[in-house]
Amino acid sequence: MREESSLKSFLRFGVYCYNMLRGYYWQFMAKHFPAVNAKEEMKRQKQTELIREADIRNPIYFNEKMLWLKYHLYNKSDIVAMCYNKYMVREYVENKGLAHILNKLYFVSERIEDIPWSGLPEECVIKLSNGYYGHVFKRKDAPFDIEKAKKILRNTKRRCSFAFRISGDLFVYGTKPVYVCEKLIKAKKSGALPDDYKIHCFHGVPRFLEYIHDRNYENKSNFFESAFIDIANMVDRSDLEGEASPIDKIVLPSSFDEMLECAKKLSADFPYVRVDFYEENGHPVFGELTFTPYHLQTKTSLKELGVLIHLEYIEKYKRILIS
Secondary structure (H helix, E strand, O other), rough: HHHHHHHHHHHHHHOOOOHEEEEHHHHHHHHHHHHHHHHHHHHHHHOOOOOOOOOOOOOOOHHHHHHHHHHHHHHHHHHHHHOOOOOOHHHHHHOEEEEEOOOEEEEEEHHHHOOOOOHHHEEEEEEEOOOOOOOOOOOOOOOOOHHHHHHHHHHHHHHHHHHHHHHHHHHHHHHOEEEEEEOOOOOOOOOOOEEEEEEEEEEEEEEEEEEEEOOOOOOEEEEOOOOOOOOHOOOOHHHHOOOOOOOOOOOOOOHHHHHHHHHHHHHOOOOEEHHHHHHHHOEEEEEEEEOOOOOOOOOHHHHHHHHHOOOHHHHHHHHHHHO
16 A cells, blocks of 8 residues: 555656646747747647637737737736736735725635634635636535645645646746735525626727636536616627626626726736636625636637737837836
């Protein structure tokens, strides 16, 4: 048994070393040969409806412009790095006059060993500030395994140490990762994970709503388009997301108007960003800012979303985002 365990540990370490080598290779490519990294990234994402092979030298479509922004603007910006960090972004939100939408923060820890495991709140969520998955949830109606929680967080940090290098999202490594413990937001009636309102903003203007619901079961996703002048007339745009589910009507949260106003303020400094919200007791709760979101693109989304990003304004954003 001991020999088998040692072999598994050795193999895991070997896989980790291999992935780190891949990570540093693609990090080099993203910095010095972004066109090569861009083509490889589309293959990794298994985007099957591309209109053409990604061309960031002459970007036209949404995926190409997003890749261009990543390599030539976001990866060079300390502000983007700060805003991606789930702890440091709180300062950015506060500076925009929106401290009231921040979720309650219990603690921040640089090491797993320093997390006050015996003194955790009855309910909370612990996440890696520079990660995108692998959150730990503590609920009052379910047993909480501390060792399992530690393992999840370690694996998340280990994976994130190379995953974003491979994808070329180098701004993720612009800040030091920490573990963040926040209040656990729950759906009012069921006590399950809350609905997620992801507002896609182009040049400070909210244009699309991505609505994530039933996360405990089917994890349904819907896309809606609106000029946000007449919210009642939002149009289902499931054709913009390869995995979205068509829906006849969405019941918007009571705080949706406020979410939109907050999204405008938080997105004003960026050519594109997705602003995520939850709702609790009729009030919006800020989730995160996402600069290079993954979604299964369609030919329609590549064209329609592509024209919404105006790279001719890039000098304006360089003055804001790159010191």
